Amino acid sequence: MGATKNIWEILEAEDEASGNVASRIPYSSFVVDTSLPLPVMIPRIIQLCKDLFKNWRELDDSLFSVERVSGGITNLLLKVSVKEESDREVSVTVRLYGPNTEYVINRERELLAIKYLSTAGFGAKLLGGFGNGMVQSFINARTLEPSDMRQPKIAAQIAKEVGKFHKVDIPGSKEPQLWVDILKFFEKASTLKFEEPDKQKLFETISFEELHKEIIELREFTGLLNAPVVFAHNDLLSGNLMLNEEEEKLYLIDFEYGSYSYRGFDIGNHFNEYAGYDCDYSVYPSKEEQYHFIKHYLQPDKPDEVTMGEVESVYVETDAYKLASHLYWATWAIIQARMSPIDFDYLGYFFLRYNEYKKQKPLTLSLVTSYLSSSSV
Numbered sequence: 001m002g003a004t005k006n007i008w009e010i011l012e013a014e015d016e017a018s019g020n021v022a023s024r025i026p027y028s029s030f031v032v033d034t035s036l037p038l039p040v041m042i043p044r045i046i047q048l049c050k051d052l053f054k055n056w057r058e059l060d061d062s063l064f065s066v067e068r069v070s071g072g073i074t075n076l077l078l079k080v081s082v083k084e085e086s087d088r089e090v091s092v093t094v095r096l097y098g099p100n101t102e103y104v105i106n107r108e109r110e111l112l113a114i115k116y117l118s119t120a121g122f123g124a125k126l127l128g129g130f131g132n133g134m135v136q137s138f139i140n141a142r143t144l145e146p147s148d149m150r151q152p153k154i155a156a157q158i159a160k161e162v163g164k165f166h167k168v169d170i171p172g173s174k175e176p177q178l179w180v181d182i183l184k185f186f187e188k189a190s191t192l193k194f195e196e197p198d199k200q201k202l203f204e205t206i207s208f209e210e211l212h213k214e215i216i217e218l219r220e221f222t223g224l225l226n227a228p229v230v231f232a233h234n235d236l237l238s239g240n241l242m243l244n245e246e247e248e249k250l251y252l253i254d255f256e257y258g259s260y261s262y263r264g265f266d267i268g269n270h271f272n273e274y275a276g277y278d279c280d281y282s283v284y285p286s287k288e289e290q291y292h293f294i295k296h297y298l299q300p301d302k303p304d305e306v307t308m309g310e311v312e313s314v315y316v317e318t319d320a321y322k323l324a325s326h327l328y329w330a331t332w333a334i335i336q337a338r339m340s341p342i343d344f345d346y347l348g349y350f351f352l353r354y355n356e357y358k359k360q361k362p363l364t365l366s367l368v369t370s371y372l373s374s375s376s377v
């Protein structure tokens with residue numbers, strides 16, 4: 001928890017140095033025990049909100065209502081609504097970090113990203129921080145389902161928003177983190193021990209030597225593309241896309257995995273997510289659907305004027321880095337299988353992603369090789 005506080009101190013110092021004190025985000029050292037049942041937790045959440053926001057301090061607890069927001073598998077997300085006046089209700093979300101999430105999420109990187117991305121108009125506004133979580137604005141929109149993402153109009157909206165997101169400048173190092181993160185996951189995953197004998201047995205069937213070789217080879221191979229590096233979301237699954245149809249406004253949310261990375265990774269990873277948690281890769285977008293997305297990504301106002309050369313280069317990068325996305329989430333899943341309190345078959349998920357990686361690899365290698373030999377990359 002101390003580490004989280006340090007990050008807030010750094011952000012505060014940055015604001016002070018840049019004279020940006022007016023927009024300073026309140027921080028409370030309050031910690032909410034995530035194992036508490038919701039009725040016991042509610043008064044603590046109200047107390048936390050009062051501690052953070054001065055204008056709520058004098059309000060009676062009966063003016064607050066707290067409910068669980070469904071959908072999150074990593075964190076506990078609550079909606080707090082406050083009747084500030086008889087005709088004015090304000091809602092915020094309170095996110096409590098899930099136990100052990102620090103093994104796969106760099107909170108410092110996440111907070112920096114939220115700060116700059118929310119200023120650039122992406123995601124929910126950051127309103128406050130506390131010992132084991134943060135408070136953000138509540139977004140009035142529906143969360144997408146995997147099947148929504150391939151609807152041409154929605155796909156174009158997503159592509160356009162991702163294109164804008166990739167243009168945001170986040171201060172600090174611009175070194176791509178993809179392989180650093182995959183290797184970090186690998187180091188942790190390869191040294192785990194499971195208490196449950198069944199899980200340990202299944203874990204022992206994983207060849208870490210082979211997995212390591214695949215990671216290094218794919219890093220070398222994708223490196224040949226010299227692919228552009230952007231600040232990438234890295235987790236563009238349907239649950240992280242919210243759409244307000246009336247306002248035609250699409251929100252990219254949840255920047256937990258955001259980092260500088262290859263644009264093809266963000267797009268290939270998004271396409272892999274058409275398959276949902278069931279990993280039905282038969283629904284991976286067709287070449288035509290990918291071109292539609294890529295054209296809107298590259299030129300939202302005049303998608304038909306994008307040159308085929310530009311479309312083809314993003315298409316090839318996407319296909320190459322979709323393999324990296326399988327390796328990323330496969331190694332991540334091994335750690336989750338050991339660390340996450342969530343009842344999900346993470347080891348099964350590892351095998352689904354790794355097997356798909358092996359299945360797709362020959363086709364992708366031949367696509368990239370013929371692209372490289374026909375162009376002067």
Ligand SMILES: Nc1ncnc2c1ncn2[C@@H]1O[C@H](COP(=O)(O)OP(=O)(O)OP(=O)(O)O)[C@@H](O)[C@H]1O
Binds near residue numbers: 240
């Ligand atoms: N600011 C917000 N306003 C309204 N709803 C939100 C907000 N943030 C998240 N949600 C809803 O909560 C769900 C889970 O949020 P989020 O993805 O941030 O949590 P998570 O625990 O990191 O989940 P996962 O691990 O599945 O990505 C979203 O799919 C969305 O439906």
